[in-house]
Structures are given as structure tokens and as C-alpha cells.
Amino acid sequence: MQRAAVFLLLTTLLASGQELLWENAYDQPLDFTCPPGQSISYIKSQHHNHHEDRMWEFGCKDTFSSGADCFLSPYVNDFDQAFTYECPAHHFMSGMSSYHNNKHEDRRWQFYCCRGIGQCIAECEWTTYVNWFDEYFHWTVPNQNYLAGAESYHENKHEDRRWRYKYCTKVQC
Numbered sequence: 001m002q003r004a005a006v007f008l009l010l011t012t013l014l015a016s017g018q019e020l021l022w023e024n025a026y027d028q029p030l031d032f033t034c035p036p037g038q039s040i041s042y043i044k045s046q047h048h049n050h051h052e053d054r055m056w057e058f059g060c061k062d063t064f065s066s067g068a069d070c071f072l073s074p075y076v077n078d079f080d081q082a083f084t085y086e087c088p089a090h091h092f093m094s095g096m097s098s099y100h101n102n103k104h105e106d107r108r109w110q111f112y113c114c115r116g117i118g119q120c121i122a123e124c125e126w127t128t129y130v131n132w133f134d135e136y137f138h139w140t141v142p143n144q145n146y147l148a149g150a151e152s153y154h155e156n157k158h159e160d161r162r163w164r165y166k167y168c169t170k171v172q173c
Contacts, residue, residue: 023058026051027102033095033112034060037068040093040147042140049134052105052159063092063146063170064116070094073111079104080156086149086166087113090120090173093147105159111150120173121148127165133158141167
């Protein structure tokens with residue numbers, strides 16, 4: 001009996017630990033920023049048809065060897081509108097913020113961008129779209145590269161967005 005209770009307790013803790021990986025709940029605001037000196041290393045997202053929204057998870061990696069100058073962009077889109085956002089020259093993306101509107105079943109987005117002292121970007125590329133509508137995705141920034149931009153469009157038929165990302169190498173300047 002005691003063994004069964006311990007098993008149930010551990011199962012519950014593991015299950016709730018997995019839920020804690022998401023940075024937001026469906027229909028709730030998202031506000032994620034990497035620790036100082038880091039930028040986003042991966043992005044995971046899960047869509048739910050009942051909520052017509054996504055939960056998000058991010059990873060971070062060391063990016064800046066010295067102090068970084070960071071800022072939060074203004075909102076880059078209106079509901080149901082496409083956007084392309086690139087951090088300014090020599091900045092990398094260190095976070096994302098958004099809020100959901102049930103009427104539009106969409107989010108408005110802002111991005112945290114940071115620049116390290118003496119560090120510039122070079123050799124940038126855009127991914128193809130990393131997801132289809134209404135599905136889970138997991139995209140990792142390629143090794144030796146850093147996230148610098150995001151592009152997305154919304155389709156009312158699916159009440160979801162497709163995403164693609166800009167990544168670059170880092171060089172001394």
C-alpha cells in the first residue's frame with residue numbers, strides 16, 4: 001500500500017513538472033526573457049483547438065560575454081495580421097511577450113532584443129515555416145547561430161499561426 005502511494009506521488013510530481021515547462025497557459029499572457037547574457041536557443045509550442053491558442057516553451061544559451069544592452073520592441077502586429085520582425089543590427093532575440101484575445105483567437109507580439117559589447121551578426125538566414133497549423137512544433141537554433149528575427153501569419157480558418165525564424169552567426173566587431 002505504501003509503495004502504491006509513493007508511486008502515485010511520484011507520478012503526480014512528474015506530470016506536474018512537465019506542465020511547468022510551459023511559460024504560459026492557454027488564453028493567458030506570455031512574458032519570457034532569457035537570463036542576462038543569453039539568447040533563445042529553442043522554441044516549442046503546442047496548439048489546442050478548443051482554446052484556439054498556443055502554449056510556449058523556450059530554452060536559452062550563452063550569447064554575450066560582457067554586459068548586454070536590451071530592450072522590448074513595441075507590438076509588431078495587430079490581431080489576425082502577418083508580421084516580420086527583425087531585431088536591429090547586431091542584436092539577438094532574448095525573449096518574447098504576447099497576449100491573447102478570444103474574440104480574434106490570436107495574439108499580439110513583442111520581442112526582447114539584446115546586443116553585446118563588441119559583438120556583431122553576420123551570415124543570416126531564414127528558416128522555412130517550422131510548423132503547420134494546429135500542431136505542436138519544436139525548433140532549435142542551429143549550432144553556432146543565434147536567433148535574430150521572427151515572421152508569422154495568422155489564418156482564421158485554423159485560428160492559428162505559422163512561424164519561421166531568422167538566425168545569424170556572431171562575429172567580433
